[in-house]
Amino acid sequence: MEYRDRTTTLLRRGGLTLALILALVTLIPYYWMVLGAFKTVPELNRIPPTFIIEQPTLNSFYDPVGEQLPDHTRGLFQIYPGTEGGFWRYLFNSAFVSATITVSALFLAAMAAYVLAKHRFPGRQALFLLFVASMMIPWQVTIIPNFLNVNRFGWIDTFWVLIIPALPKAFALFFLRQYMLSLPDEMLESGRLDGAGEFRIFWSLVLPLIGPALVSMSLFIWLNEWNNLVWPLVTIRSEELRTLPLIMTTMVDPFSGATKQGVAMAAALLTSIPTLVLFILFQKQFVQGIAVTSVKG
Amino acid sequence: MTADSFPISPSQQRSPTQKSNQLNLLTRIWRARISYLMLLPFLLPFVVFILIPLAQSASVSLYDYSAVASDEAEYVGMQNYANLLSLEVRELPPLFDETTGERMYQCGRSKMPLSEVAAWEAAEGRTCVLAFTRPRDVLTEGFSDWKTFSLFGTMYVLGAQDTRFWTSIINTFTFVLWTVIGKIILGLIIALILRRQSTANYVLRMIFFLPSVTASIAITVVWGWLFKGQPYGLINYLLLQGGQITEPISFLNDATWTMPILVIMAIWGGIGYNMILFLAGLQNIPSELYEAAAIDGAGPWSQFRRITIPLLRPTTLYILITSIIGGFQVFEAVYILFASSEGMGGVLDSGLTVVPYLYDSGFRLFQMGYASAIAWILFAIIFVLTLINLRVGRANDAY
Numbered sequence: 186m187e188y189r190d191r192t193t194t195l196l197r198r199g200g201l202t203l204a205l206i207l208a209l210v211t212l213i214p215y216y217w218m219v220l221g222a223f224k225t226v227p228e229l230n231r232i233p234p235t236f237i238i239e240q241p242t243l244n245s246f247y248d249p250v251g252e253q254l255p256d257h258t259r260g261l262f263q264i265y266p267g268t269e270g271g272f273w274r275y276l277f278n279s280a281f282v283s284a285t286i287t288v289s290a291l292f293l294a295a296m297a298a299y300v301l302a303k304h305r306f307p308g309r310q311a312l313f314l315l316f317v318a319s320m321m322i323p324w325q326v327t328i329i330p331n332f333l334n335v336n337r338f339g340w341i342d343t344f345w346v347l348i349i350p351a352l353p354k355a356f357a358l359f360f361l362r363q364y365m366l367s368l369p370d371e372m373l374e375s376g377r378l379d380g381a382g383e384f385r386i387f388w389s390l391v392l393p394l395i396g397p398a399l400v401s402m403s404l405f406i407w408l409n410e411w412n413n414l415v416w417p418l419v420t421i422r423s424e425e426l427r428t429l430p431l432i433m434t435t436m437v438d439p440f441s442g443a444t445k446q447g448v449a450m451a452a453a454l455l456t457s458i459p460t461l462v463l464f465i466l467f468q469k470q471f472v473q474g475i476a477v478t479s480v481k482g
Numbered sequence: 483m484t485a486d487s488f489p490i491s492p493s494q495q496r497s498p499t500q501k502s503n504q505l506n507l508l509t510r511i512w513r514a515r516i517s518y519l520m521l522l523p524f525l526l527p528f529v530v531f532i533l534i535p536l537a538q539s540a541s542v543s544l545y546d547y548s549a550v551a552s553d554e555a556e557y558v559g560m561q562n563y564a565n566l567l568s569l570e571v572r573e574l575p576p577l578f579d580e581t582t583g584e585r586m587y588q589c590g591r592s593k594m595p596l597s598e599v600a601a602w603e604a605a606e607g608r609t610c611v612l613a614f615t616r617p618r619d620v621l622t623e624g625f626s627d628w629k630t631f632s633l634f635g636t637m638y639v640l641g642a643q644d645t646r647f648w649t650s651i652i653n654t655f656t657f658v659l660w661t662v663i664g665k666i667i668l669g670l671i672i673a674l675i676l677r678r679q680s681t682a683n684y685v686l687r688m689i690f691f692l693p694s695v696t697a698s699i700a701i702t703v704v705w706g707w708l709f710k711g712q713p714y715g716l717i718n719y720l721l722l723q724g725g726q727i728t729e730p731i732s733f734l735n736d737a738t739w740t741m742p743i744l745v746i747m748a749i750w751g752g753i754g755y756n757m758i759l760f761l762a763g764l765q766n767i768p769s770e771l772y773e774a775a776a777i778d779g780a781g782p783w784s785q786f787r788r789i790t791i792p793l794l795r796p797t798t799l800y801i802l803i804t805s806i807i808g809g810f811q812v813f814e815a816v817y818i819l820f821a822s823s824e825g826m827g828g829v830l831d832s833g834l835t836v837v838p839y840l841y842d843s844g845f846r847l848f849q850m851g852y853a854s855a856i857a858w859i860l861f862a863i864i865f866v867l868t869l870i871n872l873r874v875g876r877a878n879d880a881y
Contacts, residue, residue: 196782200675207672208689211750214704215692217716221707234719297524306514307507312521319532323811323864325840325857329850330538331531353528383516412699414814419845430699434818437706437734449703456700464695468688471695475758 218457221450222246226256229446245447261451268424272432276455279429282344283410286351287403294354295399298361299387303373313362316355324415332419346420347428351410357402364398365391401474404467408460429456539854547851555851562855565643572621574614574630574637588613617641647856649831650839657744657835658809664749665805666798669756674790676757677764687761691754698751702818705747709733709819734819737832744833747815752808756801763797764790799875806867810860813837836860 221229223241243260244250250257265271300306301313331350340346368391376386392399414430421427433456436449464471511518543562547555577586577593584595589602589610599610617627617639625641628648632638642648672690676683693701708716711732718730733739767789775785816838820828826842827834834842836856844853 193782200671204672204675204686207668207753208686211689211693211753213716214701214708214750215696217708218701218704221704230713232713232719233723234716293524293527297521300517300520304514304517306517307510309517312525315533316528319528319536321865322532322536323807323857323861325811325837326539326854326861327532327535329844329854329857330535330542332845333538333542333850334530334535349527350531353524353532355528355532358524383520387520408695408697412697412814414699414817415841418817429697430814433699433703434821436703437818446707449707453700453703457697460696464692472691472758475755475762 218450218453221446222454224447226254226258226445226447230255245445245451258445258448261448261455264448265424268427272452272455274425275427275429275432278426279411279456280459282347282428283407285348286410287407289348290352290354290406291357291399291403293352294357294402295361295392295395296387298358298365299391301358302362302365303368303370303391304383316358319355320359328415328419335420341420342422342426344426347417347426350416351413354406357406360402361395361398364395368394397470397473400467400470404463404470405474407463411460432456539857542851543854543858545851546849547854548848558851562852563859565852566647566855566859568625568643569628569648570622570625570641572617572639572641574617574620574639576637577613577615586613587611646827646831646834646839650827650834650836653741653827653831653833654810654812654835656741657748657812658806660741660745661748661752661809662802662805664745665752665756666801668749668753669801670760670794670798672753673757673760673764674786677761687754687757690757693751693753694755699814699818701751702747702815705743705815706734706819709739709743711735735829737829740820740828740832743819744812744815748809748812752805756805759797759801760794763794767793795875799871803868803871806871807864810864811837813841817841 220236220238222245223238223243224235225240225242225244228235228239244257245260247260247262248257251263252259262272265274268274270277297316301309301316335341335346335350340349373386373390376390381390412430413428414434417428417431418434421431429452432452436444436452438444544557544559545555546558546561578584579586579595582595582597584597586593586595587599587610589599590606590608593613594602594610603609614637617630620639621627621641624643626643626645627639628642628645629640630637631640676687676690709718711718711730711734714722714730717733718727721727722730731739733743771789771793772785775789780788812835816826816828816833816835820826820833821838822828825831825834826838826846837860840853840856840860843849843856
């Protein structure tokens with residue numbers, strides 16, 4: 186018995202050490218991003234690199250001295266003179282598109298989910314099966330006709346093309362419907378007896394009750410849209426409508442030194458900060474939301 | 483519309499089914515008009531952006547469809563699929579000298595009979611290899627050589643009509659294999675270590691989960707800079723410091739490193755997600771099982787093998803399926819780190835996986851029909867692998 190206790194302790198200590206090392210490795214890219222975003226140009230170019238910033242600076246974001254190599258270079262908010270607002274504009278585009286999609290897609294999915302969970306009508310089963318089956322189809326299958334269609338609609342290079350095709354989210358409908366099935370029918374019934382219309386029941390009785398599900402789902406949708414690269418890549422041409430993922434594609438160039446490390450790190454930092462803040466605020470929901478994402482597969 | 487006239491409430495529809503069957507269908511549809519109305523805002527974009535495109539995609543994949551000249555689309559039937567999938571194996575006959583019948587050797591750029599080889603090797607200081615017929619002389623027209631291999635002393639060439647497609651398939655399978663193994667093993671190990679509830683464990687869990695919830699696209703950029711070769715980035719610096727290498731490696735321009743980099747990034751980004759799923763699975767294992775096993779004298783290893791592993795099987799199966807599906811769809815990392823104006827897949831197509839190849843065909847070369855066919859093949863592969871997974875998982879559950 187004593188021998189066994191010792192092995193267990195050893196295992197536990199060894200395990201914790203391993204976990205600590207792996208956790209440090211996990212944090213390296215974040216650490217390097219923060220470090221790189223606040224280093225001066227000379228410090229960025231120094232070999233060996235510094236692991237603690239000697240001279241923190243905001244020059245990678247905005248450098249009053251501007252384009253004066255080797256010690257200064259234009260910051261992130263200065264390198265897009267062709268776009269009104271510069272990098273702010275891209276932050277806004279991404280935030281606007283992701284937020285609009287999240288709110289509208291959730292609203293549509295929740296309303297449909299309510300009907301499918303609580304109403305009985307001809308075709309209900311068939312529609313539900315259709316939506317569930319559609320979750321199996323990878324986006325790669327529909328992207329080409331979708332591109333050809335939006336091209337015909339004349340939507341290329343508009344906000345419409347980024348938002349409207351992203352609205353039908355079958356996995357959100359599926360998840361919310363499963364959640365709504367557990368709502369007591371008696372409560373909805375009492376709402377009807379009070380003379381509330383169906384939309385009213387959905388809006389003021391059902392929605393407040395599925396709050397946790399809505400939060401998990403919206404975090405999931407928002408994060409996916411914030412990261413969405415492929416669709417803007419094929420449908421957006423003009424500089425003003427670019428979203429952050431499109432900017433990110435210009436931030437690594439293995440062949441030339443045209444992109445500056447400090448600027449790239451600053452852009453990466455600003456792109457990940459909103460997701461980091463949401464994660465810190467909603468850790469529980471994110472973790473629970475994995476049950477949600479599990480639906481997507 | 484009052485509640486009384488509205489026959490959708492549960493209490494009413496639970497009335498004897500016979501009665502509702504007597505109502506004719508149109509009446510039932512009319513009475514449920516509010517339901518349809520509330521479904522419509524979802525249904526409409528669903529039909530326009532998922533259902534119709536699905537049918538279109540199947541149809542477009544049967545055409546030689548170029549978006550720049552879309553009115554000239556030509557129906558080609560299964561030709562796109564045939565082009566993508568056809569493979570042929572041909573024997574490569576050895577070469578003999580036409581007059582003497584001697585075996586020919588390939589020495590540098592020229593071919594010579596065996597009798598001259600020794601002299602050439604001595605003069606050049608290089609060695610010669612057996613010469614074979616050129617692959618393109620034995621392959622059917624339209625095929626090019628993808629791989630040559632020898633089997634029982636005979637040389638063969640494996641030809642494909644689209645060698646890039648087959649390269650992308652092999653690359654994708656390689657990527658999926660390594661990422662799935664890495665993510666599952668590390669995710670399970672970390673879940674086991676951080677299994678008990680404590681503040682320290684909670685913080686560590688959140689650290690591992692971080693990559694799953696922060697903008698992956700931004701962190702990919704950071705990885706790009708970490709792996710940078712010239713001027714060298716952190717990883718080159720650490721390897722140089724540690725003495726593993728003497729010259730910085732151009733990780734991003736070196737075909738042998740493309741796949742390891744993609745795999746490392748994917749594992750890094752996926753551990754936390756799997757860890758959370760494994761933690762949930764572990765929580766569902768009743769602690770009495772371990773207590774009983776401990777009383778019976780089972781050590782940690784046999785507890786792990788006989789309790790933890792079998793009871794985690796549903797979780798593992800689920801992770802396996804989702805990881806495979808996700809792995810087959812890899813795109814962003816390849817695009818951000820390796821795409822250039824010449825192609826999507828990096829040096830020598832070493833990072834060309836299926837989705838970047840689809841993007842390359844559809845949106846760089848504008849072969850829409852061809853790209854759609856790739857998408858359907860991808861779908862078929864994912865579908866079949868998922869079915870196999872489910873079947874194997876069920877069979878194991880039975881014992």
